[in-house]
Every structure is written in structure tokens, then in C-alpha cells.
Amino acid sequence: MTHDDGEFRYDSVAVSENWARLHAGDAEPLPEDPAVLEAWTLFHNGHFHQAAKAGLHAGGAGITVANKATCLYANYLEKREKVRLELFMEVAERARAQAADHPDNANAHYWLAYALGRYSQGISVAKALAQGLGTRVKETLETTIRLEPRHADAHVALAAFQAEVIDKVGALIGGMTYGARKDASLKLFHQxxxxxxxxxxxxxxxANGLVMLEGDDMILEATRLYEQAAISRPADAAERLAVALARAELDDG
Structure with a gap:
């Protein structure tokens, strides 16, 4: 449960100094607890298993580190689908409890939504919608944004959710049943x-959302976005996984 080839060698001081860039996506506040900061340091260097263990041991804000490390490992590195789904549900349970204990913690809600969203993709979006998971994901992401308007990842996740719903059930049912709208999705992506x-x-x-919302006419633009992602400079091991994904998709395409 690691993704470390030596490219990133942050210590806790460097993580603190680069905190704003490293957490531009999730707007997580700089932790006061040194044990939580150390867990984040392990995370940014790609030691996801150790980061998860350290976060759980630290407790409190450390739960967020554990949830993020587990989700990114499951999403990018775990090859066994059954294990992936189990890990997402494990995070969902932890995040649900964290959000209940700390309802103002934006990332408790975000990682609950993320885990449920990825779990939904694993069992099929249509089946997840039938089970009511779609409404839960949407409401939880909206809560995240309400609590932390600068949460870039939540804006993108809510945009992607709406695009997937429209792609699977159509604009009419998607809008009436789930409040999914093309204009809202595109606005959230831009934000x-x-x-x-x-x-x-x-x-x-x-890129994926544009194709779902606009069809094959947007394939060239989607490819341009993938190319932009593929040449972007990752700030840590987690971001490097996304860059590698973009490069792999371009190679396969």
C-alpha cells in the first residue's frame, strides 16, 4: 500500500511550508497535532499504508489522513475489485462516524461522499442510484462545499456526479430525480x-464529463485536457498517480 520511488522526500517542515499547494484540492487545515502532521508527511511521500496507520493511531484529524490514503490506494493501486470495494466501504463507515462526531469537518463529509461515489462506480452507477446512494453522494458533496467553499475537489466531484447521472439516466430524469443539470455540472467543473x-x-x-455531457464532439477537447494533465507537475506522490493515469489513458488511446 505504497507508491514511493524516491521522487518525493518531504519532512514535516517541508510539508508545513508547502501546505497550501499540497492541499489546494481539499482545503484541509494545517494540523496542530505533530502526529497528524507526520501522518500527512508519510502520505505526501507515497507511504499510503503507513500514513493510514499513523492517522488512525493519532485519531482526531488523523482520521482524514487515513481516509484519504486508503481511498487513493484503493482507487489507483488496488487491482482486486472486491478489495477495492471493501476499502471504500471501510472509509465510508469511518467518515460517517467522523462526520457525526464533527459535523463541521468538511473533509469528513467529502471522504464519505468520495468513498460512496467510487463504490457506486464499482457496482455500476445505475445500481447505486437504485439503492439511493446517488442522493447521499450529492447531498454530502453539497454539505462539503457549504462548509468549505474553497474545496476544489468537492466541486469537481459534484460536477462529475451530475455528468454521470445525466449520462446514465438522461437529462430529464437526472434533473427531476437527482437535481443533475448540464449547466450546473459545467459550472462546477470550472469552479x-x-x-x-x-x-x-x-x-x-x-475531460470525461465533457464527453458524457456533450458527446463525441468533445473528444478533441477531452484529449487536450488529458494532455494537459499528463504534463502537469505533481506536488506529491498522490498527484503523481493522477498524472500517470492521464499518460496511461493517452497511451492506450
């Missing part, structure tokens, strides 16, 4: 990228 223009994953999600 997310304004908040964090260096985000490779935001560029990837926007």
Missing part, C-alpha cells in the same frame, strides 16, 4: 479548476 488549476485529476474528470 473547481479555478480553485485548483494545477489539478491533474480535475482535468481528467472534466
Amino acid at each position: 473547481g479548476l479555478q480553485l485548483h488549476p494545477e489539478s491533474a485529476i480535475a482535468l481528467i474528470e472534466y
Whole structure:
């Protein structure tokens, strides 16, 4: 549960100094607890398993580190689908409890939404919508943005959610049943990228969303966005995973 080839060698001081850039996506506040900061240092260097363990051991704000490390490992590195889904549900349970204990913690809500969203993609979006997971994801992302308007990742995730719903059930049912609208999705993508223009994953999600919302006419623009993501400069091991994904998709295409 690691993705470290030595490219990133942050210590806790360097993480603190680069905190604004490293957390431009999730707007997580700089932790006061040195143990939580150390967990984040492990995370940014790509030691996801150790970061998750350290975060859980620290407790409090450390739960967020554990949830992010587990989600990114599951999303990018775990090859076994059953294990991936189990990890997402593990995070969902932890984040649900964290959000109940700390309802003003934006990232408790965000990682609940992220885990449920990725789980939904794993079992099929249509099946997840039938189980009511779509409404939960949407409401939880909206809560995240309400609590932290600078949360770039939540803007992008909510945009991607709406695009997927429209793609799967159509604009009419998507709008009536889930409040998914094309104009709202595109606006959220733009807001997310304004908040964090260096985000490779935001560029990837926007590219995918454009094709879902506008069809094959946007394939050239989507390819341009993937190319932009592929040459972006990652700030840590987690961002490098998104850049690698963009490059792999371009190679396959």
C-alpha cells in the first residue's frame, strides 16, 4: 500500500511550508497535532499504508489522513475489485462516524461522499442510484462545499456526479430525480479548476464529463485536457498517480 520511488522526500517542515499547494484540492487545515502532521508527511511521500496507520493511531484529524490514503490506494493501486470495494466501504463507515462526531469537518463529509461515489462506480452507477446512494453522494458533496467553499475537489466531484447521472439516466430524469443539470455540472467543473488549476485529476474528470455531457464532439477537447494533465507537475506522490493515469489513458488511446 505504497507508491514511493524516491521522487518525493518531504519532512514535516517541508510539508508545513508547502501546505497550501499540497492541499489546494481539499482545503484541509494545517494540523496542530505533530502526529497528524507526520501522518500527512508519510502520505505526501507515497507511504499510503503507513500514513493510514499513523492517522488512525493519532485519531482526531488523523482520521482524514487515513481516509484519504486508503481511498487513493484503493482507487489507483488496488487491482482486486472486491478489495477495492471493501476499502471504500471501510472509509465510508469511518467518515460517517467522523462526520457525526464533527459535523463541521468538511473533509469528513467529502471522504464519505468520495468513498460512496467510487463504490457506486464499482457496482455500476445505475445500481447505486437504485439503492439511493446517488442522493447521499450529492447531498454530502453539497454539505462539503457549504462548509468549505474553497474545496476544489468537492466541486469537481459534484460536477462529475451530475455528468454521470445525466449520462446514465438522461437529462430529464437526472434533473427531476437527482437535481443533475448540464449547466450546473459545467459550472462546477470550472469552479473547481479555478480553485485548483494545477489539478491533474480535475482535468481528467472534466475531460470525461465533457464527453458524457456533450458527446463525441468533445473528444478533441477531452484529449487536450488529458494532455494537459499528463504534463502537469505533481506536488506529491498522490498527484503523481493522477498524472500517470492521464499518460496511461493517452497511451492506450
